[in-house]
Amino acid sequence: MTEPAATTRHGSLLLADDDNAFRQRLALTLGRRGFEVTTAASLAEARDLLATLKPDFAVLDLRLGDGNGLDLVSEIRAVRADTRVVILTGYGNLATAVAAVKEGAIDYLAKPADPEDIVHALLAPEGERPEPPSEPMSADRVRWEHIQRVYELCDRNVSETARRLKMHRRTLQRILAKRSPR
Structure with missing residues (x-):
């Protein structure tokens, strides 16, 4: 179509x-x-x-x-x-x-x-704020995006990313292995 x-x-x-x-x-x-x-x-x-x-x-x-x-x-x-x-x-x-x-x-x-x-x-009309998105990212997706951003900024180093996020390395590895949430 x-x-x-x-x-x-x-x-x-x-x-x-x-x-x-x-x-x-x-x-x-x-x-x-x-x-x-x-x-x-x-x-x-x-x-x-x-x-x-x-x-x-x-x-x-x-x-x-x-x-x-x-x-x-x-x-x-x-x-x-x-x-x-x-x-x-x-x-x-x-x-x-x-x-x-x-x-x-x-x-x-x-x-x-x-x-x-x-x-x-x-x-959007001048001086008027655009409407919020009809389907904003979920809180899980925002969290996942933040983790991905820090991971990329740390040159995809899991240990360094885990340290900066104050998270256990294995927990981070499990999160990174999953698909992005909707």
Whole structure:
């Protein structure tokens, strides 16, 4: 079954994410929703695009291979002050969410973000907070994401991760062996 073509055009959108598969899927979906999507796989590529592109919207990954998506928020806002920016991340925490909003992002969503949640955040009326997601991550999923983040930051070292999380190593190994909760 194919989706109907978008009838409403929303404007240009810069999508910067270093995960190729995710970036391509999201670009296709946002294009179907009426956005003119331009993609970038890195911070440097996004900066090069900003020389000519003055996007109406931007969806940025917090962690790009060559830098931080937060750095790009202020650069986008300098090029065009009314650009609506949403930050996506698989490594969410309160400090970076606050930093994103202070830089000028309108919302901060955890990956894997539903494309509908991204569209709602981008198109929320000015000055109005976007609605909360219809199906937010469960507490178990948030815990699992946090453990995965610390594990990655510790270069996938189980002993170091367990020490930092103040958790027994075997308990951590059991958690890491399981699939992610819904």
